[in-house]
Every structure is written in C-alpha cells, then in structure tokens.
Amino acid sequence: MLVAKLLRRRLSSIQCRLSYLKELAANKAADFSLCLRLQRLFIAQLKEQLRPRKETIMRIAKRSAGFTLIELMIVIAILAILIAIGVPSFTSLIKNNRLTSAANDLAGALHFARAEAVRRGSSVQVSSVSDNIGNGVRVWFDADGDGNLDSGADSSEELRLVRMAAPAVSVAADTGANVSLTFSARGRASGAVILSICDDRSGNYGKEVSLLATGVMRTKSGIACGGG
Template sequence: MKHTGFTLIELMMTIAIGAIILTLGIPSFMETIRSNRLTTIANEFVTSLNLARSEAIKRGQPIVVRKTGANWENGWHVFVDIDRSTIAKTNTFDSGTDIELRVYQALPANYILRGNNNFTNFIRFDPSGTSNNIGSFALCDNRDGSNLPKPNTSRLIIVNRVGRVRMGIDSNNNSIPEKEDNTDLTSCTSP
C-alpha cells in the first residue's frame, strides 16, 4: 500500500513561500487602504460643498460651510445663514435663527484639512450658486507629522468663483496634486 501526502520539507517550503508572498503583499495592501481612505474623505468634503451650493440655489438663501473647531479636520457643518443682521452674525451659525442642514464629524487622527487664506473659517454659497471667494483646500495624510504632501498622501479641492468644486489634477504624474498655477501642492497647512 502506497501512502500519499506531503513530507515535512515540502510543507515547510510551502509555508515559507506563503510567508514571503504575504510579507511582500501586506505593505501594498495597506497603501491601497490609505489611498482609499484619503479619497473617501476628499469625496465627503466635496459632497458637503456641493450640497451647500445646491441648497443655496434651491432655497434662494446663503448657505455656509463652516469649520466647527480650530481647524477643518475637527469637523464642519452646513447651515442656512438666515440671520445676517450684523457682521458678527454673518457666516456664523446662530442656533436660534439659522437652519443646520448637516454636521460632519472630525477626521481620523493624522489627517489634515486646511483651506487657503480665502477659506480660513468658512465658505459661503450665494443663491446664484457662486462662492464668496475662490481658493482651495488641502487634505493630507500627515502620518509622518511633516505637514508636507508626499506622493499619494494628499488631495487638493479647488473652488472657482462660480462655486464649482473640483479635485486638483496631477498632470506631471508625481502623485502630488497641482494648484491653479500648475505648481505642486507644497504644504498641507497652507494650500
């Protein structure tokens, strides 16, 4: 009678090859997960801006997207800015008169979302759909703490004067998005 099966050496070689393949594949898989997470966060922010723009047109009133903490990564909310009676109440949420449409929670740790000087605290969309200013937002996975965009760790969200929102492109294929002047994003904290 002949016994069939694996020898101990064959089994150990199979396990060793499997371990090598797994060791090589996990970093690539983790990079894919990080990239997808960054894209998801960017899409969520773009969606909130598009919501504000469409609600401004639909309601015929200014809609504001304003950060809820010290920085945009601490969260933001979208609201109908009804009470604009004083400068202090303009573009600031007043729970007594304004209507809150949606609240977005803080981003996961290590992510930075910052607007340029035009969007330090808020962006407003008027009933015509135009934004109060032109500018951009930088979103970065700042895991290394450098505040610098590295390949595949950043997204740029651009808002033009008519209020249209788009993602920054990477025409030079270095995996870092470019600003309106076709230069690479150079800082996560001041796009």
C-alpha cells in the same frame, strides 16, 4: 492493464520453460516430478514478483498519512512571501481609498451647500468644525438672521456635518485653519479656497479640492505631502 500484461509475459515465459523441461525430461527419461517442482518454483517466483514490496506499501502509507515537515515548511515559506508582497500593497490601497473618500466628502459638502443656496434662494454658510478645517466642515443656514449657528436638538439650521478621520487624514486650507464661506442664492462663493488632504506618507499621494469664487469646484490627485 500493466499487471495483466506483465502476467501474460511471465506465463508465456513459464510455458516456454516448461515445454523445454518436458522435452528434456522425455529425452533423458528424467523423473517428471522434477518438472512439477520446477513449475511450482516458477509460479512462486511469479507471485513474488507481482506481490507489492513492503517498502512500496510503507511509502504509500506515509504519503496518505499527511504533510511531511519539509512540505509544511515550503508552504509556510510561500505564504510568508505572499504576505510580505501583499500587505504593503493592501495598506497603500486602504490609505489611498481613505484620502479619496475624504476629498469626496469635502467636495460633496461644498456642492451641497451651493445647491441648497440656489434652491432656497438665500445664503448658505460653510464653516470649519470647532474652528479647524482638520476636524471637518459644517453646512448651515441662518434661519433667524442672527449670524450664528443655533445649536440644540430643536435647531434646524444645521444641514450637513462632515467630519474627517483624524489623525489618519489631515486637511489644510490655504486661507487658514478656520474656514468660513458663504454661498449666495446665485451659487457664487464669498471667496476662493484650496483644501489639501494628506496622510502620514511623504510623496505625491495627496488630494486637493479647490473652490473658485464663481462656485466652480475642482479635485486633483497627486498632491505633494510632507508626511508626519
């Protein structure tokens, strides 16, 4: 549309000039070949103005060839800023989810032990893995009444095993590293215990699982951790 409009303007201008030259040639009896030469000259000038310039063609070709160095550097800088902002937040999110998962696993093991004791109508034990709560907890019941957990492929005394993702997650109990609890058939615990779950960060990032002697459990967030 723009080219057609420009063309119409130029043609109108040429027609006006040609009319003027024809009148001038008729009045002064000039050779009409002069008018024809001028007409050809105006048409050549019009074609030259409508023809795309070489610089424009080269500029379009450069744009279609790909990214320039400056554009590439700008994109890299933007990506670096986004990564610098997003990576710490993503790392913190992963650590928070890991703590939440560990707290849920411990609370789930205690809930399971209490429910099994009520269902079976007999005592169910919860003890630390390798005498250290940081390794996880084991839920079991004493089927043969010898007071010990029978190991081996044929043993059915172990009901559930929950391991912690050490050293990413550390678990500590207020009663010591070796936690041993017994749930009665009425769902009561042999003692109260508070489990604190932390990671390598310092601050109020930790989780807490508390068990009352009545068998009631609570979880809490925002527990202060020392890090390390």
